[in-house]
Amino acid sequence: MKILAFDTSTEACSCALYRDGKIEDRFVIAPRKHATLILTMVDELLSEAGLTITQLDLLAFGRGPGNFTGLRIACGVAQGIAFGADIPVAPISSLATLAQEAAQNKNVLAIIDARMAEIYSGLYIIDNQGIMRCSGSEMLCVPNNITIPNAGQWFGVGTGWATYGDQLSKRLGERLQNYQTDKYPQARAMMPLALTAFKEGQIVSAENALPVYLRNKVVN
Amino acid sequence: MRILGIETSCDETGVAIFDTKQGLLGHQLYSQVELHAKYGGVVPELASRDHIRKLIPLIKSLLIESQTQANEIDGIAYTAGPGLIGALLVGTAVGRSLAWAWQVPAIGVHHMEGHLLASMLEKPAPSFPFLALLVSGGHTQLVHVEALGKYKILGESVDDAAGEAFDKTAKLLDLGYPGGPAIARLAEQGNPNRFHFPRPMTRQQGLNFSFSGLKTSVLTTWRAQVEKNEQTRADIARAFQDAVIDTLIIKCRRALKQTGLKSLVIAGGVGANQSLRAGLSALAKTMAINVYYPRPIFCTDNGAMIAYAGSLRLAAGESEPLAFSARPRWSLETI
Ligand SMILES: Nc1ncnc2c1ncn2[C@@H]1O[C@H](COP(=O)(O)OP(=O)(O)OP(=O)(O)O)[C@@H](O)[C@H]1O
Numbered sequence: 001m002k003i004l005a006f007d008t009s010t011e012a013c014s015c016a017l018y019r020d021g022k023i024e025d026r027f028v029i030a031p032r033k034h035a036t037l038i039l040t041m042v043d044e045l046l047s048e049a050g051l052t053i054t055q056l057d058l059l060a061f062g063r064g065p066g067n068f069t070g071l072r073i074a075c076g077v078a079q080g081i082a083f084g085a086d087i088p089v090a091p092i093s094s095l096a097t098l099a100q101e102a103a104q105n106k107n108v109l110a111i112i113d114a115r116m117a118e119i120y121s122g123l124y125i126i127d128n129q130g131i132m133r134c135s136g137s138e139m140l141c142v143p144n145n146i147t148i149p150n151a152g153q154w155f156g157v158g159t160g161w162a163t164y165g166d167q168l169s170k171r172l173g174e175r176l177q178n179y180q181t182d183k184y185p186q187a188r189a190m191m192p193l194a195l196t197a198f199k200e201g202q203i204v205s206a207e208n209a210l211p212v213y214l215r216n217k218v219v220n
Numbered sequence: 221m222r223i224l225g226i227e228t229s230c231d232e233t234g235v236a237i238f239d240t241k242q243g244l245l246g247h248q249l250y251s252q253v254e255l256h257a258k259y260g261g262v263v264p265e266l267a268s269r270d271h272i273r274k275l276i277p278l279i280k281s282l283l284i285e286s287q288t289q290a291n292e293i294d295g296i297a298y299t300a301g302p303g304l305i306g307a308l309l310v311g312t313a314v315g316r317s318l319a320w321a322w323q324v325p326a327i328g329v330h331h332m333e334g335h336l337l338a339s340m341l342e343k344p345a346p347s348f349p350f351l352a353l354l355v356s357g358g359h360t361q362l363v364h365v366e367a368l369g370k371y372k373i374l375g376e377s378v379d380d381a382a383g384e385a386f387d388k389t390a391k392l393l394d395l396g397y398p399g400g401p402a403i404a405r406l407a408e409q410g411n412p413n414r415f416h417f418p419r420p421m422t423r424q425q426g427l428n429f430s431f432s433g434l435k436t437s438v439l440t441t442w443r444a445q446v447e448k449n450e451q452t453r454a455d456i457a458r459a460f461q462d463a464v465i466d467t468l469i470i471k472c473r474r475a476l477k478q479t480g481l482k483s484l485v486i487a488g489g490v491g492a493n494q495s496l497r498a499g500l501s502a503l504a505k506t507m508a509i510n511v512y513y514p515r516p517i518f519c520t521d522n523g524a525m526i527a528y529a530g531s532l533r534l535a536a537g538e539s540e541p542l543a544f545s546a547r548p549r550w551s552l553e554t555i
């Protein structure tokens with residue numbers, strides 16, 4: 001099984017190549033540089049592995065939520081490659097990817113700063129295969145409206161915690177175990193999710209690979 | 221050489237395949253006009269969201285229409301600017317990645333170069349050098365086109381573009397968006413002698429334009445009317461259109477005299493206006509020069525002009541690296 005994954009939903013830009021259990025990757029923090037970086041990074045990964053695109057079994061891209069332009073860059077690249085090489089696509093949640101990066105915890109609360117005083121958030125619970133599963137749905141809201149889990153200890157991850165750490169800690173109280181702010185969705189962490197999506201048939205063709213913005217009110 | 225062209229700079233998703241031997245093999249267009257109409261103008265974020273939904277399906281049906289297999293495409297051209305950054309990025313991301321997957325060269329095309337060269341898709345086609353009158357929603361320019369990539373702007377609007385003037389005037393008269401075609405339709409019923417609006421900047425030397433004063437004249441006239449009926453609307457539309465067209469013709473004549481060029485090429489959405497075409501054809505006759513127009517659907521944004529301009533650039537050995545980019549502001553003279 002060979003998978004190419006990439007994410008440009010936040011300030012970070014990353015891609016990874018999975019080959020039968022082995023992962024190679026690239027990761028940089030590069031705000032507003034995604035367009036100039038992503039294809040070169042992907043091309044390098046493939047040529048170092050001596051692979052061509054047509055040998056890939058699956059493409060995974062960070063479908064959001066996150067920066068609108070970033071989502072469309074990853075999505076446009078995924079559509080172009082998937083259509084050109086006839087490969088199926090697994091759209092992967094950027095929040096799930098963040099949660100997967102903190103998979104040493106059972107319960108993870110992934111939060112990305114959505115600007116305009118709001119956050120993108122999702123509650124994730126690990127399953128017996130080590131895969132982070134969304135409990136409920138991902139949402140966009142002001143930090144004070146975040147869903148408080150009714151049981152367990154939760155670990156917070158993502159840039160939303162950098163901006164609203166205090167406010168969120170207060171609201172979550174004893175449900176919050178701890179949090180880590182300097183985490184971005186990384187393509188490497190998308191692999192377990194992409195493999196699961198593939199196994200479960202959660203894959204789409206190029207034209208159905210679309211971003212999930214969550215923020216849908218964009219006109220006043 | 222067979223080139224796929226992609227246009228997503230504003231509110232139309234356009235794709236086309238141009239073959240350097242066989243000509244245009246097919247073109248498809250999806251217009252977002254209805255999506256933006258209720259906002260009275262293009263909403264950039266909505267435009268981007270729509271492009272990413274429509275582009276691949278459009279390319280798919282284009283390949284079928286033009287009976288082209290993926291492996292017959294030799295290059296991909298996409299609009300890299302100027303335009304709305306988010307919208308441009310959709311076309312550049314999909315176009316550049318698709319070219320990478322197909323292992324063919326890719327080229328980012330200047331949208332206005334696409335417009336400038338659009339009439340070369342027609343028969344008879346103009347040949348270099350020529351004078352181009354570029355009249356679109358965002359531009360009003362007189363361009364001396366010496367050769368591919370050699371463009372000198374002789375004059376341009378110091379404020380509103382001609383198309384913008386049509387759109388704003390239509391709004392004042394409650395004709396909806398976009399206004400150009402609506403004004404043109406109404407003007408046909410208008411009395412040419414009831415109102416008269418100034419021909420801005422025609423007495424002065426030079427080749428620049430100014431259209432923002434015209435909408436003020438329209439507004440003052442419209443407000444002063446007691447009977448705001450259909451006929452009055454039509455008469456104002458007629459006077460407005462005549463003023464714009466007269467101004468454009470006066471400047472074209474001046475530029476043709478100044479440069480000694482023997483061909484005049486029209487480009488951009490306002491070029492679809494039939495009265496403008498008739499006026500310019502009459503001018504060409506009296507000056508014994510040739511005038512060229514793209515078919516009306518290739519006056520406004522389309523993929524064909526991008527495929528064509530891209531084919532010339534790729535044939536000249538140019539191509540874009542894997543690092544793609546959108547250039548929302550990009551001067552025609554610097555390409
Ligand atoms: N028949 C017509 N008469 C006058 N104006 C017209 C006509 N048809 C279209 N237009 C005008 O043409 C403009 C659209 O042209 P076009 O699509 O070339 O512009 P654009 O792509 O928005 O701008 P640009 O290319 O400068 O970025 C609109 O302003 C529209 O009102």
Ligand SMILES: [Mg+2]
Nearest residue numbers: 331356520521
């Ligand atoms: Mg245009």
